[in-house]
Amino acid sequence: MTQPNATRLLLVGQPGSEFRLAAEMARDAGAHVDMADAPAQALALLRSDGAMMVMIDVGLDAAGFLAQLRAERFTLPVIACGINASADQAVSAIRAGARDYVPLPPERSLIAAAIASIAPTASSVILGEDPALARAVSFGLSMATARVPVLLCGERSTGKELLARHIHDASGCSGRFEIVECAGASPEVIASELFGHEAGAFPGAVARRIGRLEKAHKGTLLLRNVDLLPPTIQADLAHALRSGVIRRMNGTASIALDARLMVSATTSLADRVAAGTFRADLVSHLELVQLCLPPLRERGQDILCLALRQIEDAARAEQRPAPALSEEAAAALLDYDWPGNVRELQDVMHRAVLLARGNAIEPSDLVLTDGRQLAPAAPRMELGLPKVESLVGRTVEEVERELILQTLEHCHGNRTSASSILGISVRTMRNKLKSFIEAGIAVSPAA
Template sequence: MRLLIIGRLNGELVTASKMAMSRGAAVTQADAVEQGLNVLRARGADLVMIDVSLSVRGLVAALAEERIRTPVVACGTGTDARAAVAAIQAGAKEYIPLPPDPDLIAAVLEAVAADARAFVWRDPAMERVVKLAEQVARSDASVLISGESGTGKEVLARHVHARSGRAQKPFVSVNCAAIPDALLESELFGHEKGAFTGAVARRIGRFEEASGGTLLLDEISEMDVRLQAKLLRALQERVIDRVGGGQPVKVDLRVLATSNRNLAEEVRKGTFREDLLYRLNVVHLRLPPLRERPGDILELAAHFARKYAEANGLPDRPLSAEARRLMVATPWRGNVRELENTLHRAVLLASGPEIDGEAIRSPEGDALEAGPVGAAARAAEAAEAVTRGLVGRTVAEVERDLILDTLDHCLGNRTHAAKILGISIRTLRNKLNEYVGSGIAVAEPGHTRALAAYG
């Protein structure tokens, strides 16, 4: 946790600084706003605390102009209510009264340092992903995390960072889809003063800011293919070139990337470099959509109910049986993000001792349309039915039926069937010869077994 304090360190600010350091924060101090901006340009920070006697509005405006997304909290004497209101109106996220309260300092630091979206899972499908993530977390290997929008890709990336040897170093995230192509290069690699209009001073990019820690390239599939070549060089050689700079800069960091698209398909389309995909895809973590991990739904629902009850000063209430039924019966096309928003509304709308089905509503206030058995529940039931159908059968019997059904699907085409099954054509032919020798009907080319039986 890197804390920058802007203001003269005397009296109460010294106490606040010591409290932050006792909580594990690395504190840097600057007397004035311009000095603070220089620190942010050169080293970055996770949080800025500024004395309200300085220009909070000027700092917030300067950060916005230079696209520095570090959150700002203001601090001042507890009796100065007018300054506190002005600071919030100027863009500060929070106001800390001085003399500082240790618990308040701790809460602000933890809110920034900790990921507010806790990593919660229970379903076996997620267990497999998390186990692999934790296996590779201690390495410096690049990791590609894929999955539909809202499945929790950034949350998993933070989990990998937290389990890595770089956990005490910065975790820096860049949303490649949210930054225009013309600005993304400067955002990643930094720039020198005068490199382009608006470059008022040298500024380090996200690669340098994350040096020693982890850089997350969120939605990397949205990056322009020309910039991908520069990114590939940075990943291979661990050096970057600031925009307008003449000297390469060495960096030491671990790169994670996320995408909600199939990058192999993007390679075929020509919108993503194949060599960059290989560089990123040392380990691939695929996050299943919520409908494929029904065991997570109620666990996540209970977590979000507790989280938003606490955030809104409301009592922690359990979900009623009807609310739980609706949770499981809803397909959640927006995945965990949609579930979270739904529970936030439910916490606010519920009026009884439980969060009942009436509180589970759409953003427009309509009741969720879910049948008695929703997509997630149907998927769970179907999986259970398949499992029950396998009990009591030998592996050879299951393999035989799979091969013969696949051959039927391919109308007897051995080559296509072998590709689908992931076996060689020779292995397939040997299996089919065994079945024919045992008196079992096998589909001929252009036929299914049923058609072959009737000529």
């Protein structure tokens, strides 16, 4: 049975046993599969229902199909496939923009790997007992059935999307979980992804396309890296949130906005507003519920909990026994700074499973992508907080100010991390820092 948030795969090719086999394999791997006989039918399905990935037969006009996707501003991976296709056909499809080529009849492992590369996380369970993480998860779940926007902030790969899915799953809503990526996309592409368009909206718009806000009917849309949202789209989104309606590009019909909006950011929206690159009115809509996720380096024993889970997952994927984690290797994991957070930990542990030669992972098995071993984190600056005796005679306001400023310095100016450590909201942190600056007190620049 296909899961509600399963990978949506579109298979394009003439009906035949090989394509039916590929579809069955994809369904066995947990994907929702739609099938189209020709590129024109596939484009019609993409405009109305969308997909997360396309597999197309190189015997069809794969190059023309890829060109039309670009013209209509679709941004999704396409994998070429073929039955006894020549090397020239495969190379031609790759040059036209296909991500990869898979021969048919298909191998189950290749189909599963292709789906896994873009599949949403199978489980939205969040591992760890860190207090700051637990606070964010608890607050988020308490708002699961509300329809207000949610802002998830934190460094890259700290679990923002996972928490968004967790909240969506707990909401009981019947609609889809959709994602729009803001990083690296042009304003025009984001506008089409978000709002959709009518025929004639731009030169390549030959037919109506339903946007993801509309597809997320009675569901959730996650706007990833909203801090990089172009200014023109910020204005359109602020208007949609204020009015409760959206319009497709080049359209006149008002469509009720009934998707729950979640956004993620890796930098402070308040700092973006101060820099003049983000609209204050949009922030006011987005920050009613704000969930700050701590970086992995601040989560202590959670590192080992996640490492053990990844060892099991990697061993299962590689079809080999799961090695234990030696005490020395565990100490090395705790001593590393994890700039890439959870994603980096997953990759390190996968490599460790492949490198381990005995029954346990040793420190020598813990390497970076280029084979270098994990280096211990540089000694972290102590907060240098005053002893209790030195606080006598000072006001609470003075002590609070020193605590905030030293914590901020400890976090190298990262407002989100400092707020998480102090147990206050980013908005409270922003207001405090504003009052310090107005009083002529030096504040660490934003990270």
